[in-house]
Amino acid sequence: MTPVGARPAAPVRTYDDLVADVRAGALGPDPRTLRVAVAFTTRQAVRHDGRGTGYRNEVLSLRLAEAVGSCAVEPGELPDGALDDCVGADVAALLGHPLPAVRVAALDAYLMHVAPHTPQHGARSVALPAGSSLAKSRARARAVVELLDLPDGGTVLVVGVVNSLLEALRSRGLGYVPCDLKGGLTEWGEPVVADALAAAGSCDALLVSGMTLGNGTFEPLRAHALRHGKQLVLFAQTGSAVLPRFLGHGVTAVCAEPYPFFWLDGGPGVVHRYHCPGGER
Known part of the structure; x- marks a missing residue:
C-alpha cells in the first residue's frame, strides 16, 4: 500500500482501472476506512463586464480530512438527497453511488487526500x-x-x-x-x-x-x-x-x-x- 505523501504510481490505463486500484487499496488507505465529513454544493451565475453572454455553474464537493474533491454538474441536475447520501458515508460506498457526480467527487477527494498538489x-x-x-x-x-x-x-x-x-x-x-x-x-x-x-x-x-x-x-x-x-x-x-x-x-x-x-x-x-x-x- 502506498503511504500518504508518496509519489503516485505509474499511469493507469483507463478510468475504470483507476477506480479498481483505489477500491483495492493499491494507491493508499483502504477506502472503506475513510468517511466523508462534509458535502456541499457551490452555485454561481456570472456575466463578466464587457461580455454579451453569461453562464451558470454548479459543483458538488466532498470533504475528506484535509482534502476536497469536486465534480461539476449541470445546474439543477443534482437531487436534493445527494448531499445526505454522502455525509458520513465511506469512500468505497460512494465510488459505487448511482450518481456519476458523487462517484467522481469521491474519487477526487480520495486521490487529493493521498497525493495533494505538491x-x-x-x-x-x-x-x-x-x-x-x-x-x-x-x-x-x-x-x-x-x-x-x-x-x-x-x-x-x-x-x-x-x-x-x-x-x-x-x-x-x-x-x-x-x-x-x-x-x-x-x-x-x-x-x-x-x-x-x-x-x-x-x-x-x-x-x-x-x-x-x-x-x-x-x-x-x-x-x-x-x-x-x-x-x-x-x-x-x-x-x-x-x-x-x-x-x-x-x-x-x-x-x-x-x-x-x-x-x-x-x-x-x-x-x-x-x-x-x-x-x-
Whole structure:
C-alpha cells in the first residue's frame, strides 16, 4: 500500500482501472476506512463586464480530512438527497453511488487526500493574481493554454467552452473548434459543436474540461488522443486530483484547480500544472 505523501504510481490505463486500484487499496488507505465529513454544493451565475453572454455553474464537493474533491454538474441536475447520501458515508460506498457526480467527487477527494498538489507529486504551482472575475479568468486561461505545444495555425478542439480560453488561443495564433454538449454559439457568434469525437479528427490537439469525467466523455477523448498521438491538455476543477493519474497514457498535461475555484473571490489564487515526463514547459 502506498503511504500518504508518496509519489503516485505509474499511469493507469483507463478510468475504470483507476477506480479498481483505489477500491483495492493499491494507491493508499483502504477506502472503506475513510468517511466523508462534509458535502456541499457551490452555485454561481456570472456575466463578466464587457461580455454579451453569461453562464451558470454548479459543483458538488466532498470533504475528506484535509482534502476536497469536486465534480461539476449541470445546474439543477443534482437531487436534493445527494448531499445526505454522502455525509458520513465511506469512500468505497460512494465510488459505487448511482450518481456519476458523487462517484467522481469521491474519487477526487480520495486521490487529493493521498497525493495533494505538491512538487513531491509532480505539480508546479502557478499564482493567479488578485483581480476581477474576468481578470482572473484570463490569467487562468493563459496558464492553461501555455501547456499546448503547437505552431501558429494549429487547430485545437476545445471541449467545454470557456470564452477566456478561446481568447488565449487566438492570442497564440491558434485556431479552435469550440465544443459543448449544449451546442449554441460562442461570445463571438461562432457555432459550438456538440459531438467532440466527430470534431476531433480535424484538430491537431485537444483542450478538454475535467467536466468530461462526470458526463462520461473523457475516456473516448483520451483513447482518441492516445490512438492518434495528439496532445490532450486538461483544465480541471472537476477531478483535479484524478486527471494527473493519466499523464503518459493519453494525457499530455493537466492544469489542476482544486476547490476553492478562481471565481469564488477576488484575492490571489493558484493553479497546479502537470506535464508528462520530459515534456515540462
